[in-house]
Amino acid sequence: xxxxxxLPVALVAALALTAGACGGGSSGGGTSSGGRASGGxxxxxxxxxxxxxxxxxxxxxxxxxxxxxxVYDSLIRLDPNANPTANLATRWEWDATNTVLTxxxxxxxxxxxxxxxxxxxxxxxxxxxxxxxxxxxAALRDVRKAEAVDAGTVRITLxxxxxxxxxxxxxxxxxIASPRAISDGSIKTKPVGSGPYTLSGPGTTVGSQYTxxxxxxxxxxxxxxxxxxxxxxLADQTARENALRSGQVDAAEVAPGRMESLRGAGFxxxxxxxxxxxxxxxxxxxxxxxxxxxxxxxxxxxxxxxDRATIAKQLGGGxxxxxxxxxxxxxxxxxxxxxxxYPYDPAKAKQLLAQAGYANGFSCDELDxxxxxxxxxxxxxxxxxxxxxxxxPKSIPVAQILTSLQSAEVPxxxxxxxxxxxxxxxxxxxxxxxxxxxxxxxxxxxxxxxADTQRLTGGEQDKAFKSLNxxxxxxxxxxxxxxxxxxxxxxxxxxxxxxxxxxxxxxxxISPAG
Numbered sequence: 001x002x003x004x005x006x007l008p009v010a011l012v013a014a015l016a017l018t019a020g021a022c023g024g025g026s027s028g029g030g031t032s033s034g035g036r037a038s039g040g041x042x043x044x045x046x047x048x049x050x051x052x053x054x055x056x057x058x059x060x061x062x063x064x065x066x067x068x069x070x071v072y073d074s075l076i077r078l079d080p081n082a083n084p085t086a087n088l089a090t091r092w093e094w095d096a097t098n099t100v101l102t103x104x105x106x107x108x109x110x111x112x113x114x115x116x117x118x119x120x121x122x123x124x125x126x127x128x129x130x131x132x133x134x135x136x137x138a139a140l141r142d143v144r145k146a147e148a149v150d151a152g153t154v155r156i157t158l159x160x161x162x163x164x165x166x167x168x169x170x171x172x173x174x175x176i177a178s179p180r181a182i183s184d185g186s187i188k189t190k191p192v193g194s195g196p197y198t199l200s201g202p203g204t205t206v207g208s209q210y211t212x213x214x215x216x217x218x219x220x221x222x223x224x225x226x227x228x229x230x231x232x233x234l235a236d237q238t239a240r241e242n243a244l245r246s247g248q249v250d251a252a253e254v255a256p257g258r259m260e261s262l263r264g265a266g267f268x269x270x271x272x273x274x275x276x277x278x279x280x281x282x283x284x285x286x287x288x289x290x291x292x293x294x295x296x297x298x299x300x301x302x303x304x305x306x307d308r309a310t311i312a313k314q315l316g317g318g319x320x321x322x323x324x325x326x327x328x329x330x331x332x333x334x335x336x337x338x339x340x341x342y343p344y345d346p347a348k349a350k351q352l353l354a355q356a357g358y359a360n361g362f363s364c365d366e367l368d369x370x371x372x373x374x375x376x377x378x379x380x381x382x383x384x385x386x387x388x389x390x391x392x393p394k395s396i397p398v399a400q401i402l403t404s405l406q407s408a409e410v411p412x413x414x415x416x417x418x419x420x421x422x423x424x425x426x427x428x429x430x431x432x433x434x435x436x437x438x439x440x441x442x443x444x445x446x447x448x449x450x451a452d453t454q455r456l457t458g459g460e461q462d463k464a465f466k467s468l469n470x471x472x473x474x475x476x477x478x479x480x481x482x483x484x485x486x487x488x489x490x491x492x493x494x495x496x497x498x499x500x501x502x503x504x505x506x507x508x509x510i511s512p513a514g
Contacts, residue, residue: 045252056132251490284411361388368393
């Protein structure tokens with residue numbers, strides 16, 4: 001399955017530009033709300049357009065979530081630390097096996113087409129989204145059964161415990177669309193939900209600008225203070241910054257290196273962790289195609305070969321944080337002490353290669369990212385050649401990169417992978433059947449530790465994730481470099497509360513200042 005929403009943010013922009021997307025856009029539609037307590041218009045600059053409105057193909061999070069939040073309400077609302085709180089579901093309870101979740105729904109909620117948002121509607125949505133091909137569908141793949149106990153109660157049965165399941169119901173997997181629109185197929189081109197806004201045709205140009213007007217029957221209007229939200233698609237970073245400075249948009253994601261300049265121009269600008277981990281991913285850690293990678297000493301040597309502090313500074317413009325882990329610093333699996341496991345030591349790298357039988361080094365193929373990420377590609381070549389490892393770049397058309405990687409066509413490459421909650425990382429990157437474990441490498445100890453994380457809860461689960469993390473670092477599953485950052489800038493008349501793992505804040509986190 002091709003999961004496009006796992007595409008790194010930088011690569012999304014690169015692909016969009018390659019396809020001919022352009023910045024700019026007209027100023028029509030949006031007038032800033034200024035410092036008003038409510039009402040007015042909020043105009044945002046976005047990196048991508050919504051694709052699709054049917055949540056079967058939706059990504060899990062990212063810039064497109066702002067579009068979905070405008071029209072679809074979610075079962076769960078996430079707090080700034082990405083913990084679940086009440087929304088459409090007011091209460092919930094797991095059974096003793098952590099495989100049966102019972103949700104109590106808010107009463108009196110209706111879709112904008114007049115139909116009720118009840119348990120039957122929730123069941124329809126969960127099963128419909130699960131049957132899709134996007135990341136939202138993948139997040140629901142453990143749903144074995146969903147049933148309406150009564151009009152206000154939903155019971156969801158999973159095939160196995162999923163520690164991220166409840167949190168994912170606060171993103172696209174838990175968003176609820178009108179069953180009528182799903183049934184007649186109109187949901188593919190026009191969203192119909194119960195959210196705070198509805199999509200306005202007169203102010204919308206597909207692929208360029210999307211205008212949302214207030215839903216007067218929304219149950220929680222105070223969480224969304226603006227009467228209108230306009231989102232302009234501006235794939236290029238420079239175009240987004242120019243739109244900010246000219247007043248065409250009120251807020252947008254910007255390059256972190258531009259924060260100081262924007263602050264000097266009167267904007268609020270703050271760094272935001274993207275939720276990604278970047279570095280050299282050793283896809284073929286079992287040595288299926290590149291035999292040396294099957295030796296843990298070789299993988300450890302690769303880790304010792306990189307000067308992470310220098311790479312993070314040079315590639316991240318001083319806004320990236322060095323790391324040696326697959327898990328994100330905002331997650332409960334992260335262990336700061338593990339980032340000292342592989343200090344920069346070329347001599348140690350050569351020693352380990354010699355012990356593994358590669359005193360004269362070795363060679364293997366890699367994906368050539370020199371067009372999209374020239375600095376990252378140069379860093380890989382420089383540091384690995386210094387310890388005797390020669391990589392032969394394999395050129396792959398941009399449009400085929402994801403399928404090529406997930407089809408195990410190259411044993412290693414530079415990449416960025418999303419690393420939100422620990423279980424999300426397990427399911428997307430570590431498990432044998434994970435989309436980003438293309439060679440389906442497995443390890444009995446990893447399997448045991450993964451089972452522990454599923455079985456346990458609370459503090460014991462956190463310990464199990466940390467144990468798994470330590471084992472992966474010791475086994476050098478990959479050679480990650482850094483936690484990249486982006487930045488979010490907005491007018492002084494607005495305030496925003498960041499949310500963990502989100503490069504673009506949810507709409508309910510943006511409000512007039514003061």
